[in-house]
Amino acid sequence: MAFTVSLPPAHADDVTPPPVPANIQVPAGNKAFLAGHAEGTQDYVCLPSGSGFAWTFFGPQATLFKDNDKQIITHFLSPNPFEADAPRVTWQHSRDTSTVWGAAAASSSDPDFVQPGAIPWLLVQVVGAQEGPTGGDKLTETTFIQRLNTSGGSAPSTGCDLPTDVGKKELVHYTADYFFYKQEN
Numbered sequence: 233m234a235f236t237v238s239l240p241p242a243h244a245d246d247v248t249p250p251p252v253p254a255n256i257q258v259p260a261g262n263k264a265f266l267a268g269h270a271e272g273t274q275d276y277v278c279l280p281s282g283s284g285f286a287w288t289f290f291g292p293q294a295t296l297f298k299d300n301d302k303q304i305i306t307h308f309l310s311p312n313p314f315e316a317d318a319p320r321v322t323w324q325h326s327r328d329t330s331t332v333w334g335a336a337a338a339s340s341s342d343p344d345f346v347q348p349g350a351i352p353w354l355l356v357q358v359v360g361a362q363e364g365p366t367g368g369d370k371l372t373e374t375t376f377i378q379r380l381n382t383s384g385g386s387a388p389s390t391g392c393d394l395p396t397d398v399g400k401k402e403l404v405h406y407t408a409d410y411f412f413y414k415q416e417n
Contacts, residue, residue, distance in 0.1 A: 249411045250380060253340040256355035258376045258413050266370075266412040268296030268304050273403035274351055274385035278392035285397060287387035292321060293403070296410055305371075307410070314360030321356065323377065323410070328368020333360035334377055351385035351406060354378065373414040381409040 247264040258264075272294025276287040291309030298304050303326045311317035312333035320333040334356035341352045356377040363369050385406025391397060 247411065249378060251345075252353065252378065252380060253342045253345055255338045256340050256353055256378060258355065258378065261416055262375050262413040263416045264411045265373075265414050266304075268298060268410050268412075270294040270296045270307060270406070270408045270410055272307065272406060274387075274406050276387050276402045276404065278397045278400040280398060285392045285394070287392050287402065289387070290401075291319075292406075294406070294408075296323075305410075312360045313362070320359060323371060323374075323412075325364070325368060325370045328366070328370050329364030330368045330371040331362045331364070332358050332371045332374045332377075335359045337376075347383055349384070349386055350382040351379075351408075353380050353382060371412065374412050375415055376413040378411045378413075379408050380411065381407075383407045 247267045249264050272292060274289065275291050275293060277290050278285055279288045292307055294307040295303055296305035296307060305326055306324050308322050309319055310322040312320040314333065320335060322331060322333050324331045336354050337357040338355040339352040340346065346353055356379065358374050358376065361372045361374060363372055383406060385404050388402050388404065391400065391402065
């Protein structure tokens with residue numbers, strides 16, 4: 233009599249982030265549970281700076297997709313109700329509208345990882361989380377988010393030189409992969 237042993241299949245939702253610079257590694261005790269590929273813009277406004285003018289970041293606008301091109305998350309800047317409405321980068325789940333707000337904990341432009349001209353890779357710590365209005369909680373356990381594999385998105389190098397440029401806005405296309413972490417059980 234022969235017995236067959238079958239192993240359970242690997243979960244389709246297993247998330248394995250790529251290697252990252254040491255300063256943006258997620259602290260031990262956290263595990264990646266969700267990943268999405270972002271297409272969007274990094275948004276800048278020309279403002280006075282010191283004795284001149286400079287492009288100043290005022291927020292992202294992006295949509296995150298799963299491998300099957302299914303929209304999963306919207307990324308933007310919004311007031312964080314857990315920090316007296318301080319403006320924070322925000323991720324809102326597309327289906328259940330659970331939301332997390334984050335603050336950059338560390339960044340890296342290490343040329344061994346980050347493409348020339350791309351925005352830095354980030355480690356973001358969650359500083360607020362909220363269920364959706366019908367109890368959606370897909371993102372509420374998030375502790376950290378990494379922005380990796382960036383392309384584009386850097387502030388323009390020209391166009392913000394004169395007093396008449398103040399208030400001018402540039403929405404610079406970027407792509408990135410975002411990895412969401414929660415505490416391991």
